Amino acid sequence: MRLCLKKASLTCLSGLRRGNRGSGVPPTLNLCRESQLPTLRFHLTGTKYSCGSGGCGACTVMVSRYDPKTKKIHHYPVTACLVPICSLHGAAVTTVEGVGSMKTRLHPVQERLAKCHGTQCGFCSPGMVMSIYTLLRNHPEPTPEQITEALGGNLCRCTGYRPIVESGKTFCAVSNDKKYFFNSCASLSISEVPFVFCFVEMCTKLYNEDEFQPFDPTQEPVFPPELIRMAEDPNKRRLTFRGKRTTWITPVNLNDLLELKTSFPEAPIIMGNTAVGPSIKFRDEFHPVFISPLGLQELYFVDSTDDGTRGYSLAQLNDALHFIVSEQPKEKTKTYHALLKHLRTLAGAQIRNMATLGGHVVSRPNYSDLNPILAAGNATINLISKEGKRQIPLDGRFLEKSPEANLKSEETVLSVYILHSTQWHFVSGLRIAQRQENAFAIVNAGMSVKFEDGTDTIKELQMFYGSVGPTVVSASKTCQQLIGRKWNDQMLSDACRLVLDEIYIPPDAEGGMVEYRRTLIISLLFKFYLKVRRGLNKMVRTTSLGLWAPWPPGHEMHGNKITCFVREQCVDPHQPPQDPVGHPVMHQSAIKHTTGEAVFVDDMPPISQELFLAVVTSTRAHAKIILIDTSAALALPGVVDVITAEDVPGDNSYQGEIFYAQNEVCDLCTVICVGQIVCTVAADTYAHAKEAAKKVRIVYEDLEPRIITIEQALEHNSFLSAEKKIEQGDVEQAFKYVDQIIEGKVHVEGQEHFYMETQTILAIPQEEDKEMVCTYVTLGTYLFQEYVAAALNIPRNRIACHTKRAGGAFGGKVSKPALLGAVSAVAAKKTGRPIRFILERGDDMLITAGRHPLLGKYKIGFMNNGVIKAADIEYYINGGCSPDESELVMEFMVLRSENAYYIPNFRCRGRPCKTNLPSNTAFRGFGFPQGIVVGEAYITAVASQCDLTPEQVKEINMYKRTSRTAHKQTFNPEPLRRCWKECLEKSSFSARKLALGCPQPLQSGEAAALVHIYLDGSVLVSHSGCELGQGLHTKMIQVASRELNIPESYIHLSETNTTTVSNATFTAGSMGADINGKAVQNACQILKARLEPVIRKNPRGTWEAWISEAYKESISLSTTGYFKGYQTNMDWKKGEGNAFPYFVYGASCSEVEVDCLTGAHKLLRTDIFMDAAFSINPAVDIGQIEGAFVQGMGFYTIEELKYSPEGVLYSRGPDDYKIPTVTEIPEEFNVTLVRSQNPIAIYSSKGLGEAGMFLGSSVLFAIYDAVAAARRERGLTKTFTLSSPATPELIRMTCVDQFTDMVRLVRRAPC
Ligand SMILES: Cc1cc2nc3c(=O)[nH]c(=O)nc-3n(C[C@H](O)[C@H](O)[C@H](O)COP(=O)(O)OP(=O)(O)OC[C@H]3O[C@@H](n4cnc5c(N)ncnc54)[C@H](O)[C@@H]3O)c2cc1C
């Protein structure tokens, strides 16, 4: 194998030669497969590895190929984690390093993404750059729609996408957006008293477009001429790459392919590898031979002829269909239109560019979006083998894999022939997924009907459904029985009954949601019915076209345009121009993020002797381990050791957290959740470690009880800590005098952090003094140090912990890295070798858990005018199997339970439940986003009982003047009322009837800093906070710059580590900038005071001259700074205290469109008004607000964790767990920073990292408003339970109608 690296800029795999020359590298190795093999990533760190399944886009690179037939070069984006290196023969691969770098030239895409504040943690940024870059290579002046389409396959968990899209749109020729969005700001005039607001004219921008370097598409690297020569070489020969277990063969032409297919009939044909690749990776599928005809002219055609279209690659098919529909009359192109609609939402752009129609048709996934339409459109498949050519219909029998309708193993699909439609022929594709795009369908369908010419009499009917069984299924019996019927309501009614009878989904069907899926079967049919009817209406004047029921028109949801408007603050006009505080300074690492030069732990070069760690986790929720047999694992090549609890030199259980499974009381090992680490395998490569981990045999004996849910925990009285309670007034007494009392229950499900960079640790044992150096991603260095010290039984001063940046954290990297750190440090200690421990996405999701699910109960007493007099609230959260942060989360939840409302008699009690699930942990908002849904639920219920709107009840009960909270903390709610009022006025609320949400208090802690001034005047700042993407280091540089009165360029901030700043508290609770800012300020002020005499002597001197003089005068130029934290206290015995240093307020208003037939929703507009006091960096703070809002919106709507009743987590990757993509964000997104004063915090700022999370709930409440309206239309006026997330399933099943009734009536056993 020869890899040819063309310059630094272009990775050109020009010569993967015949015959593997014994590199030991399997031919199926993907371009970006094991992140733990950086050498195979050519020491290029830009391409990130996050999911490994093609679902996140972090590994996006551009592949370019020369087509000798058209003489054109084709550029397309791919997810490198699914691209076998051998398939790249003859292709040029451009990674983010090839686009531009800080060392060479920055590409405009990289520059603009950085300057538009489109990066936070930066882990997704190289992938974003590659997606936009590839689009520009094909379309130098793209449309805004092309930008969003190109980004649809790239996930970002931090930014909320708006600034990323914004940066892409700077390349558009004409933008229909409000692109220049810096129009006004909320500002406080100097003379104003606290909490008075005024709007004044705009004075700052988030970025300046004039600074962008122009984009010149002619300056891009040329395609390597040697690859052109190779492609045109008339003497090409078959290529064979041989590995130890597998062989990869690339045929030279079609005949060669047919020859190979005859010799190896079972060998898969690898085209896009998007079906085969995941099967090998995640389902352990094995093939000794692969045939890769990629690049064969005969298989690469998209052709349109007089009577049809033939196509292959999905992206090329898309382009061809677009062309045809623009050329041909509409009546001929109904099948093409249906395919185009589904091609837009099928996966992301990368997968569409990799996947082929042949691969799609042959692999026949049960969720296929195209096959049902192709079958409904009577497509045929052209096959070829050495025997000759033949055609088979792409029909129900083929899709259901009936042997006589299948292709033979030696046959190859040459093309798929898609017929034109005709005038009296209607074809449609319908689908519903958890997320609008890039998500497998929950149910999809392809339907077609042909009428007798000039009538509405059915001549031919076809219905195919996906995701309702193991294959796509045809409702052929139903269709047969309806031939000859008129297209009317009676026919529809019969069709629904028949199809429900024909398509059976067993109660225990994979994927669950049985009732919902059955409802969708007929809801989609109804949508088709309406569509055809409208078409018929236009063509014939049928007499009986009155609607069957008062349904909304079955129109398509709006497309995604995304406009935004950001209002931010002015700085004081008297502020010196070089003072960066208050300005939208770009993230300190933004450019490095976009060029891929920012180093994450996974990017660190291999260390001599290093070993990789793979985990073996429990498959039982509660069981005794009878046996751990490691012999088979230890016998495998490359395996060095297996590490268990017995190898832990110190404490294996620390503060209730168990590192390796063990029982503390008896000798037997016990597991207490599925996903608990039983042992780890250390090997020379990750592949070896993983392979060996699979061979560890564990024998369990189940134990009782197995507690999975909160209800089960309550039944068993299983709790992690004592009850927390706050109370004011006399709740029991008040209930006696109120007009009405309501009681209810609310379920709020959990959430996965889904940080883009999974948990990663590098533990390096040192030769001397038992020292251990750990590099990892975390929010809390001291906790990490503490756990490692406990596990190794050594003092903390021997453990040096370093963290430079984390690819997102959101609370998930507080305690879990400490536990995993202990696990890896034990392995390092035992083996005496460095350990690289990187959790795969699936393991990360399984082991580290996430946000606590909540069961909330309420009893509310209120007057008929909506005034709430008494509330009795109970909270129970599912804490999982160990304490982690659950007690603290519950404290915060209880303390924040009032939200924005004053209820004179108020009681809230809460307890974390102990269950046999992985231990839940901190998550942005720390319990508030869950708890508050309960409050909003009873507000809605009270409104319904009093015939008021929820907003009226909120307004009536909202805190109005300086008051005391239920835990007796005094506060002034003026900023809250201001945000609320602004939101009502400026969001056109009254015209659109939407939902709002409110405030968020903060937590506290102490912080330290260390500042060195060097003799050249440069300054190095260290502090106790960790950079997680939230722009903390950027703000700290701004603080140091103001305090020392020097430009930011003089200041450097490298990393957080325990050797410079000890005992650092967590970077959490939005307090990072507050507390570390004060510590940095303190250090800088000490240094400034020391320099004062020198400056006084030479006031006109330069900074460098003063430093030089100070050195001569033996003035110390280094100092520490300290902030002891805000003075807070809480006495839980009394339920009283000043628990929070200050409060952050915000209000948001969202408008949604809900499809009551499918449960899909579309977010049309969101307005956020956030009290930022004075923002140190408005760009960073707006980024936090938007990012938190979108994360919150995901939590309240589409993010759904699924467990089996036995406690096994099903959702272990982007395929099963859907976080918002660019298509979920509001079409119109308005954010305003409302200014107030907060003298307690540095520069009167506020911490905003968490507060936006809850504002995402405005989407939930808007959905419920819409659902309530739909229910009212159907005469259902009774209050319904408000739960979260409002998934499509929940929405649809709450919009009760004839279809849901019919599904409940027609229940039957399988035939
Ligand atoms: C992240 C991700 C998201 C996805 N989202 C969706 C989605 O939303 N909707 C949807 O419908 N699909 C989705 N898919 C599935 C995708 O559409 C299919 O995996 C893809 O179409 C398969 O094409 P391929 O070229 O990659 O096939 P390959 O993986 O290369 O091959 C698949 C199979 O087809 C056979 N084969 C390929 N070509 C031929 C040929 N010419 N003759 C005979 N046999 C052949 C191979 O032997 C193999 O068995 C998704 C896939 C991924 C990875």
Ligand code: FES
């Ligand atoms: S790592 Fe390749 S798509 Fe996620």
Ligand code: FES
């Ligand atoms: S910046 Fe996109 S994932 Fe962090």
